[in-house]
Amino acid sequence: MDLLPSHNSPVLVDYISANISRFGLSSPTAFSSSLLLSSPNLGNLDDVIVTGLHDYVTASSSPTVKLNNDSAFEFDETENTYRKWMLKYPSAISSFEKITNHANNKRIALFLDYDGTLSPIVNDPDCAFMSNAMRSTVKHVAEYFPTAIISGRSRDKVYNFVGLTELYYAGSHGMDIMGPVNKSKFVNDHPNCIRSTDKQGKEVNMFQPASKFLPMINEIFISLNENTKGINGAKVENNKFCVSVHYRLVDRKNWPIVSQIVLDILKEYPDLKLTHGRKVLEIRPIIDWNKGKAVQFLLESLELSNADDVLPIYIGDDRTDEDAFKLLREGNRGYGILVSSIPKESNAFYSLRDPSEVMYFLKSLVKWKSST
Numbered sequence: 001m002d003l004l005p006s007h008n009s010p011v012l013v014d015y016i017s018a019n020i021s022r023f024g025l026s027s028p029t030a031f032s033s034s035l036l037l038s039s040p041n042l043g044n045l046d047d048v049i050v051t052g053l054h055d056y057v058t059a060s061s062s063p064t065v066k067l068n069n070d071s072a073f074e075f076d077e078t079e080n081t082y083r084k085w086m087l088k089y090p091s092a093i094s095s096f097e098k099i100t101n102h103a104n105n106k107r108i109a110l111f112l113d114y115d116g117t118l119s120p121i122v123n124d125p126d127c128a129f130m131s132n133a134m135r136s137t138v139k140h141v142a143e144y145f146p147t148a149i150i151s152g153r154s155r156d157k158v159y160n161f162v163g164l165t166e167l168y169y170a171g172s173h174g175m176d177i178m179g180p181v182n183k184s185k186f187v188n189d190h191p192n193c194i195r196s197t198d199k200q201g202k203e204v205n206m207f208q209p210a211s212k213f214l215p216m217i218n219e220i221f222i223s224l225n226e227n228t229k230g231i232n233g234a235k236v237e238n239n240k241f242c243v244s245v246h247y248r249l250v251d252r253k254n255w256p257i258v259s260q261i262v263l264d265i266l267k268e269y270p271d272l273k274l275t276h277g278r279k280v281l282e283i284r285p286i287i288d289w290n291k292g293k294a295v296q297f298l299l300e301s302l303e304l305s306n307a308d309d310v311l312p313i314y315i316g317d318d319r320t321d322e323d324a325f326k327l328l329r330e331g332n333r334g335y336g337i338l339v340s341s342i343p344k345e346s347n348a349f350y351s352l353r354d355p356s357e358v359m360y361f362l363k364s365l366v367k368w369k370s371s372t
């Protein structure tokens with residue numbers, strides 16, 4: 001099957017960087033041996049991207065790369081390799097004292113991803129419910145620390161899952177933020193920031209940097225729905241400023257068909273790009289905005305930016321959370337915590353295995369704070 005989109009398309013640039021690092025490889029040339037033979041210009045990332053996509057759909061036959069339940073690009077887990085990996089990304093639970101020592105005399109600001117972090121990954125995205133125990137833990141944690149949820153879902157959808165009014169919410173991978181009103185020039189002067197009211201009638205700042213893409217996103221959602229209708233298990237989700245194409249329940253042999261449909265449609269939309277999450281292809285505007293920028297925006301909104309006495313902690317499980325981990329690591333500002341039960345390269349500092357460990361960590365924060 002020919003998977004080649006037009007050269008130099010912006011569509012897949014994120015795709016390759018995501019997948020190179022998911023393989024834990026350091027250079028695009030190591031990504032695929034077939035690439036070495038087929039691409040005369042190794043500097044052309046798009047060639048690598050396309051070859052990567054092809055490798056992705058055929059990876060199941062590779063003896064070196066094993067598929068697992070969540071991503072076709074992660075190595076098979078063994079306890080041993082996981083333990084070695086934890087030397088680089090220590091458990092946030094066993095490092096708890098170190099974290100809290102660093103947090104002493106600082107205000108912690110908490111940023112939480114939703115799927116795979118607060119709720120376990122399930123087959124049906126509409127059924128990714130959060131447990132009551134997790135809800136009550138997040139509620140408690142928000143009593144002690146300013147807490148925001150930053151999700152790839154639409155803001156309304158993630159709010160419906162979480163249902164806590166005491167949190168701040170950013171949907172569509174940070175492209176739809178509802179934050180508090182304040183005097184910050186950074187926030188108020190930002191284009192696309194408007195005053196609004198939340199469901200409780202409280203005045204809020206709404207920040208939607210991709211608002212002009214709304215009609216385009218709706219259009220592509222309709223086309224993707226239409227074109228994937230015949231593929232058993234495929235599901236298209238409208239996340240307001242981005243669209244997710246789920247293939248978790250699609251027979252593996254049909255994965256190339258799903259990716260081909262997405263690539264074909266994207267060719268008509270040069271202003272949209274493709275990213276890859278856990279058994280999901282995500283289409284979103286090509287604007288320079290991501291979860292890292294959303295963290296920065298929320299810190300400004302909460303008047304917690306540029307403060308030496310603030311320690312932001314971001315907990316997330318997916319590729320899109322890396323932008324937030326990177327922001328915190330680069331400025332040496334705070335801690336990223338990756339939720340993963342398999343080894344993967346990350347910009348995070350610490351790790352937690354799964355949502356149950358996330359809950360334990362959050363409870364420990366509450367216990368620590370309430371006793372100090």
Ligand SMILES: O=P(O)(O)OC[C@H]1O[C@H](O[C@H]2O[C@H](CO)[C@@H](O)[C@H](O)[C@H]2O)[C@H](O)[C@@H](O)[C@@H]1O
Binds near residue numbers: 120
């Ligand atoms: O940023 P997040 O809150 O982690 O959202 C990322 C995507 O999460 C959802 O998909 C993932 O979780 C589903 C439910 O467990 C699972 O079925 C799917 O395979 C995962 O990719 C959500 O449905 C997407 O829209 C989000 O973009």
